[in-house]
Amino acid sequence: MKITDIKPFPVWIGHRNQMLVKVETDEGLFGWGESGLSGREKAVQGAVEHFREFLIGRDPTLIGAIWQEVYRSQYFEGGRVLQAALSAIDIALHDIKGKALGVPVHQLLGGKQREVIPTFASTSSAKADTMIEQAQKLMAAGWTAIRFFPDFTDEGRIFEPREHIASTARACVRGREALGDEVVLGIDWHHRLSVAEAASFCQKMPSGTLDFLEEPIRDETPEAYEQLRRLTDVPFAIGEEFASKWQFLPYIERGLHEFNRIDICNVGGLTEAMKVAGWSEAHYVDMMPHNPLGPVCTAATIHFSAAVANFAWLETRVNPDDLYGGGAADDVFLQQPRLEGAVYPVPDTPGLGIEIDEAALTREAFRFWEAPHLRRRDGSVTNW
Numbered sequence: 001m002k003i004t005d006i007k008p009f010p011v012w013i014g015h016r017n018q019m020l021v022k023v024e025t026d027e028g029l030f031g032w033g034e035s036g037l038s039g040r041e042k043a044v045q046g047a048v049e050h051f052r053e054f055l056i057g058r059d060p061t062l063i064g065a066i067w068q069e070v071y072r073s074q075y076f077e078g079g080r081v082l083q084a085a086l087s088a089i090d091i092a093l094h095d096i097k098g099k100a101l102g103v104p105v106h107q108l109l110g111g112k113q114r115e116v117i118p119t120f121a122s123t124s125s126a127k128a129d130t131m132i133e134q135a136q137k138l139m140a141a142g143w144t145a146i147r148f149f150p151d152f153t154d155e156g157r158i159f160e161p162r163e164h165i166a167s168t169a170r171a172c173v174r175g176r177e178a179l180g181d182e183v184v185l186g187i188d189w190h191h192r193l194s195v196a197e198a199a200s201f202c203q204k205m206p207s208g209t210l211d212f213l214e215e216p217i218r219d220e221t222p223e224a225y226e227q228l229r230r231l232t233d234v235p236f237a238i239g240e241e242f243a244s245k246w247q248f249l250p251y252i253e254r255g256l257h258e259f260n261r262i263d264i265c266n267v268g269g270l271t272e273a274m275k276v277a278g279w280s281e282a283h284y285v286d287m288m289p290h291n292p293l294g295p296v297c298t299a300a301t302i303h304f305s306a307a308v309a310n311f312a313w314l315e316t317r318v319n320p321d322d323l324y325g326g327g328a329a330d331d332v333f334l335q336q337p338r339l340e341g342a343v344y345p346v347p348d349t350p351g352l353g354i355e356i357d358e359a360a361l362t363r364e365a366f367r368f369w370e371a372p373h374l375r376r377r378d379g380s381v382t383n384w
């Protein structure tokens, strides 16, 4: 079997661009992948086109060798854009190989270790009363792990950290009191705080209020997480932006985080994700995969989640006020993962178990989109 084409499809579906990639072969089999850069999709499309130049004619079943060649085929290796492109190609190659062998992708990764994939869901309101109501709806529907967001809206394009720390901490404390001791509760700060701000936030809550703190600070400096660890006892959930095993290296080896927010569509696909999972297992760090994209990402992450031993919860996107409504573009994704209560079943169909109407997909267009460019009240730039 030989690769005959690799086609990038950056298209706006629902509320965001999805950067899909189709790999075709001379035997009529094809596979789908998705990349997770979440912006700058034209750059990922360009990277896919570069890789296409030397991958046509290659055996698509030699996935590990293709990964090495794509990663090491330029003088300056790696980086988030190139790894997002490699991730999509790697996922598509697993889809092809599974279809060729007549097995679901999790069989290529060692076979399933669980029958269903537990997920965590997020509240959408930043206001305590509504946040608690939404969490109660999620718990009634079966969720046992829930993520909050800070008391903040980006409508004014202003984020002043100290204005949100105390109110968010109060909301979390009220949430814990209202929801009970057993539910797992966490919060995602989206890399918006400094070490001192993150410490202040944690210190305003009794120990045990939160079970995980997601991305309180940016990730470039692992030493900053070491410093923050000395100031709080809340477990850290980080890593969705890491674009190779080497970015995970200091975090895993120095014991800096407890939950691994790996993103299959950023880290380098399933090939790289399985290496990170094994390495994490040796350090008793559980996988808590990032899954904010489309159904191809969700499907790939379900297969990964099925096949690893050290697993916590897969992120799922549901609207607490309309739990199973408004699914992702049913006319484009004819077959896609569907939640059953708070879990995903593990598919038995060959490959990823995704079916896409390519004509419907190509009717969708790419849209230029910018994440909100936030500023502090003094006019300086801060993270979204």
Ligand SMILES: [Mg+2]
Residues within 6 Å of the ligand: 188, 190, 214, 215, 240
């Ligand atoms: Mg996050």
